[in-house]
Amino acid sequence: MATGSFRNGRYIPETLLTSLEVRICLCGDEGTGKSSIITSLVKDVFVTHKIQPVLPQITIPPNIGTPENVTTTIVDTSALPQERTNLNKELRKSNVIMLVYSDHYSYERVALFWLPHFRSLGVNVPVVLCANKSDLSANINTEQIVEEEMLPVMAEFKEIDSCIRTSAREHHNINEAFYLCQKAVTDPIAPLFDSKESNLKPACVSALERIFYLCDKDQDGYLNDKEICDFQQKCFNKSLGEEELENIKQAISKYSATVVTPKGISQEGFVLLSRIFAEKGRHETIWIILRTFHYTNSLSLQNSFLTPKFDIPPNSSAELSPAGYRFFVDLFLLFDRDNDGGLSPTELSALFAPTPGLPPAWSADSNSFPSSTVCNEANHITLQGWLAQWSMTTFFSPKTTLAYLAYLGYDPPDHTTTSALHLTTPRKRTRRSKRPLKTDRNVLLAYVLGPPSSGKSSLLDAFLSRPFSPTYHPTIKPRVAVNSVELPGGKQCTLILEELGELEPAILENQSKLTTADILVYTYDSADPDSFAYILSLRNQYPHLDNMPALFVALKADMDKSTQRGDLQPEEYTTSLGLQKPLHVSVTWGSIGEVFVQIAEAALWPGSAMPSVGSGEGEEGVDWVRWGVVGGAVVVVGAAVVGIWRRVRGGRE
Numbered sequence: 001m002a003t004g005s006f007r008n009g010r011y012i013p014e015t016l017l018t019s020l021e022v023r024i025c026l027c028g029d030e031g032t033g034k035s036s037i038i039t040s041l042v043k044d045v046f047v048t049h050k051i052q053p054v055l056p057q058i059t060i061p062p063n064i065g066t067p068e069n070v071t072t073t074i075v076d077t078s079a080l081p082q083e084r085t086n087l088n089k090e091l092r093k094s095n096v097i098m099l100v101y102s103d104h105y106s107y108e109r110v111a112l113f114w115l116p117h118f119r120s121l122g123v124n125v126p127v128v129l130c131a132n133k134s135d136l137s138a139n140i141n142t143e144q145i146v147e148e149e150m151l152p153v154m155a156e157f158k159e160i161d162s163c164i165r166t167s168a169r170e171h172h173n174i175n176e177a178f179y180l181c182q183k184a185v186t187d188p189i190a191p192l193f194d195s196k197e198s199n200l201k202p203a204c205v206s207a208l209e210r211i212f213y214l215c216d217k218d219q220d221g222y223l224n225d226k227e228i229c230d231f232q233q234k235c236f237n238k239s240l241g242e243e244e245l246e247n248i249k250q251a252i253s254k255y256s257a258t259v260v261t262p263k264g265i266s267q268e269g270f271v272l273l274s275r276i277f278a279e280k281g282r283h284e285t286i287w288i289i290l291r292t293f294h295y296t297n298s299l300s301l302q303n304s305f306l307t308p309k310f311d312i313p314p315n316s317s318a319e320l321s322p323a324g325y326r327f328f329v330d331l332f333l334l335f336d337r338d339n340d341g342g343l344s345p346t347e348l349s350a351l352f353a354p355t356p357g358l359p360p361a362w363s364a365d366s367n368s369f370p371s372s373t374v375c376n377e378a379n380h381i382t383l384q385g386w387l388a389q390w391s392m393t394t395f396f397s398p399k400t401t402l403a404y405l406a407y408l409g410y411d412p413p414d415h416t417t418t419s420a421l422h423l424t425t426p427r428k429r430t431r432r433s434k435r436p437l438k439t440d441r442n443v444l445l446a447y448v449l450g451p452p453s454s455g456k457s458s459l460l461d462a463f464l465s466r467p468f469s470p471t472y473h474p475t476i477k478p479r480v481a482v483n484s485v486e487l488p489g490g491k492q493c494t495l496i497l498e499e500l501g502e503l504e505p506a507i508l509e510n511q512s513k514l515t516t517a518d519i520l521v522y523t524y525d526s527a528d529p530d531s532f533a534y535i536l537s538l539r540n541q542y543p544h545l546d547n548m549p550a551l552f553v554a555l556k557a558d559m560d561k562s563t564q565r566g567d568l569q570p571e572e573y574t575t576s577l578g579l580q581k582p583l584h585v586s587v588t589w590g591s592i593g594e595v596f597v598q599i600a601e602a603a604l605w606p607g608s609a610m611p612s613v614g615s616g617e618g619e620e621g622v623d624w625v626r627w628g629v630v631g632g633a634v635v636v637v638g639a640a641v642v643g644i645w646r647r648v649r650g651g652r653e
Contacts, residue, residue, distance in 0.1 A: 022185045023073045024178065025090050028100035029109055030079050033132040036168035037100065038074055041178060046169045054078050070182055091123050096161075096181045102133040107149060115157045126161035126184035129153065130177055135167040158195050161188075162281055187287040191299055193278040200275050203299040204286070210354040211293050212270045214409040219334055219350070222264035235292045251276060294406070294415075306403045308418050315426040315515075318398035319443050320391055324420030327410050332386050342380025355407035359393060359400050372480050374464055384484055391494040392482040394421060395443045427606075437607060443494045444603040445516060449504065450523035451534035455555035455587065456499045459523065462587040463497055463596055475501040485600045495600050497521070508542050518603035519549040524570070526554035526584060532564040536573070549609035550579060551602045553595060558586035578612035 026034040035055050039047045042058065055076040062069045075094070077087045091097065099114055101107045110129065118127070131145060142165050150163040161184040166173040189195075192204045200208070215223060215231045223231065225245060232240040240248075249260045252269045255276065259269030277285045294305040312318055320328070335351040336343060343351065352358060362369035372392070374385030381389070394401040398421055405417040412419050424441045448456050453472055460481040461468065479499045484492050498517075500507050507513045522538075525531040535552075539545050552574050561584075564570060571581045585595045602609040 020069060020186065021071045021073060021095075022182050023075065023093060023095045024098055024181045025075045025077060025094035025096075026098045026100060027077055027087070027091070027114060028079065028102075028130075029106040032100045032102040032106050033168050034100050035076055037098075037130070037132060037166060037174060037177070038076055040168040040171050040174045041074075044171060046171065054083075070186060072178065072182060074178070088121055091118065091121055094123070094125055095185045096125055097123075097127045098130050098177065098181055099127050100130045100132050102131070102136075107131075111153050111156060115153075115159070118159070124159070126188060126190070127157070127159050128177065128180050128184060129160050129163040131163070131165045133167060133169070134165040134172060135170050154195075161190075183284055187284045188297060189278065189283045191297060192283055192286055193275075198279070200271065200278060204274070204290075205271055207290055207293075207295055207299050208271050208274055209267060211289065212267045213354050214293070216267075219337075220263065222261065222266055223270060224264040228265065235289050248273065294411075301406060305415075305417070306406050307399055308402060308416055310398060310402060310418050310421065312398065312423060313426055317424050317441060317443065318394050318401075318421050319424060319441070320387075320394050320401075321420055321422040323412070324390075324394075324401075324405070324410075325387060327405070327408075327420060328387060328390050329383065331408060332383050336383075340376070340378075340380070342376040342378060342382050343386065344378070344380050348381075351408075354409065355404060359397075359404060361393070361397060361400065362389070373482050388482040388484055388494050391443050392480065392496050395445065395496065438605050439518065439603070441493075441518065441604075443496070444518045444600055445496045445498065446519045446521050446599050446603060447507070447514075447517045448497050448499045448521045448523060449535070449538065450555075451525070451531050454523050454525045454528075454531055454534075456523055458587045459553075459555065459595075460497050460499060462592045463495075468587050475499050477501050478503050483596075485596050487597060487600060487604075493600055493604070495596060495603075497599075508538075508545070511544070514544075514548065517548070519551060519599065519606065519609060520545065521551050521553060521599055523553045523555050524564075524582075525556050526561050526582075527556050527559035529562040529565050532570050532573075533566055536566065536568075546611045549602060549606035550577075550611060551599055551609055552579065552582040554582040554584045556586060557584040558588055576612075579609065 026038065028034055035051055035053070036046065038055050038058065039051060057073060057075050060072040060074070062071055075090050077083070077090055079087070097118065099110060101110055115127070129150060131149065134142075137145075145165060146163065154160045154163065162180050164173055164177050164180055166177050168174065192200060194201050212223065215227055217227055217230075218224075228245060228248075229240050232238065249265065252265065252273050253260050255272055256269065259266045259272060265273075274286050274289070277283065290299070294302045296302055310318070331351065332343065335347045337347060338344075348358075358369065362372075369389060370379065370381045370385065373389045374382050376382055390401060401421065402417045405420050410417055410420055424439070427439055428437050448459065450456050452474060457473065457475055457479070458468060460479060463481045463483055478501050480496055482494060482496045485495045486492050522535045524535055552570060554570065568576070574581050583595055583598060585592055
């Protein structure tokens with residue numbers, strides 16, 4: 001769902017497409033022409049006959065000389081003492097104040113009475129200073145008025161947003177005055193510019209630096225001519241000529257000679273250009289830039305852009321779409337500046353510069369990123385590991401991926417990040433056996449269960465091609481390992497192995513957590529005679545585990561195999577469940593990769609890994625497939641018996 005649309009040749013974000021009301025309160029001494037200004041706006045002509053002292057409130061609907069979708073309410077007021085209560089009431093309700101003066105006396109009252117009065121009421125809204133009846137001082141140019149009258153009072157009172165000279169009689173600058181009032185609300189200068197310091201505010205600078213980063217496509221620290229033209233087209237929906245481009249560079253160079261080089265405009269120069277706009281009262285231009293990149297009036301990214309609506313149906317999961325994978329591949333290649341096939345901490349820091357930092361889940365504990373995925377010998381994350389990490393993030397928390405897509409600059413033509421993700425088909429079960437059919441997931445989750453010291457952590461290390469360590473470290477917090485697995489035929493999928501640690505009981509008891517997994521991998525130490533008993537105890541304690549696909553793995557097969565204590569050996573037990581016998585593997589063997597292929601295949605075809613018991617047919621767990629085979633055999637035997645009986649009977653007769 002798009003977060004805005006194009007109107008009048010430029011992009012209007014969602015925040016402005018909803019109706020916004022701007023309430024303008026006109027104040028000033030009696031006789032300054034407040035009512036005449038309103039009348040001139042409405043009728044487009046000056047009314048010569050006497051009009052009532054205070055005009056009734058008027059409302060101008062959107063698109064009638066107003067900014068996009070802005071409803072404007074104009075309130076006239078009286079300066080008479082007996083009307084002070086109503087004046088104060090209207091001031092408190094206003095979004096912006098047009099303060100009107102028309103001669104020297106009313107001008108002096110601006111600083112001596114009106115602006116201090118606003119402050120005494122606690123009214124903190126922008127003020128547009130309006131010098132009316134400019135036709136009476138035609139011999140004085142506007143520049144002189146600004147220099148002698150307006151700038152001194154603006155320097156003293158920071159709430160003054162802008163100034164303008166008008167004439168209601170000549171209908172001069174009337175529309176422009178109300179436009180300034182509207183823009184003072186829709187495009188406020190206060191969040192952008194500190195007039196006391198004569199500089200952009202830190203939050204504005206931070207937003208502009210992020211925008212520069214996103215527009216610097218080659219990440220060389222400069223906006224070259226093409227990048228500037230692309231920026232112009234994106235923000236203002238029009239191209240930039242060579243002469244205009246040169247004028248922009250010259251304007252920046254006048255302030256600082258070092259910010260424009262043959263490579264282009266530096267980040268400092270880009271921010272400086274916006275400061276020039278703010279100083280010249282062209283803050284609307286800055287807001288167009290900010291809103292194009294989805295910033296709100298508080299200079300935060302729009303919630304609808306960071307967290308768009310993305311619902312996941314039951315039994316479905318979220319995965320990266322081809323567009324999402326392509327974006328993350330391009331990002332990796334762009335920031336792998338030394339072309340060593342891995343992202344160093346410095347390169348990662350540069351990549352995540354426009355974000356709040358690494359996603360919180362990535363750095364939750366010592367076993368997290370980059371330890372959770374594939375790294376090279378220097379412990380720098382590889383492209384394979386980078387894509388696997390984002391695939392896992394999308395699986396567990398698609399909202400996190402959507403937010404970081406927005407932070408990192410994924411902004412397709414429809415302005416929605418959800419195109420980088422897609423939903424898998426809900427997992428289904430047949431009506432008869434209720435066994436899961438083949439899943440269309442490309443990202444698979446396996447819970448790795450087993451007794452302490454059975455080798456689960458070493459299995460996860462081997463999955464990430466980490467060297468075997470004989471030192472035993474018990475797993476307390478959950479640990480994940482994610483990598484891609486190539487299946488027979490060349491198809492690839494992403495497999496997440498999760499060791500549950502001390503949270504194992506809580507997760508196995510939680511049905512929603514349990515069914516998130518595609519398969520359960522039961523591991524035991526084939527050299528320890530007491531190891532398999534843990535699995536039997538676990539499955540007896542949680543009988544609903546029979547409803548999950550399962551694969552049994554006997555680890556440490558490089559050591560002498562021990563007979564497990566108990567009534568059933570692992571091979572007999574798995575056979576009784578209708579499952580394949582345990583895979584005997586060792587993390588020290590070169591063939592360890594085959595076990596991950598088998599885990600992935602069993603997760604993709606969960607029907608082949610479902611235990612016979614607990615297949616969903618009640619407490620007895622009827623296995624309809626086996627009953628079908630037995631039933632067929634009974635029918636065949638019965639038919640044969642009937643045939644023999646008839647022959648014997650016929651012979652006797």
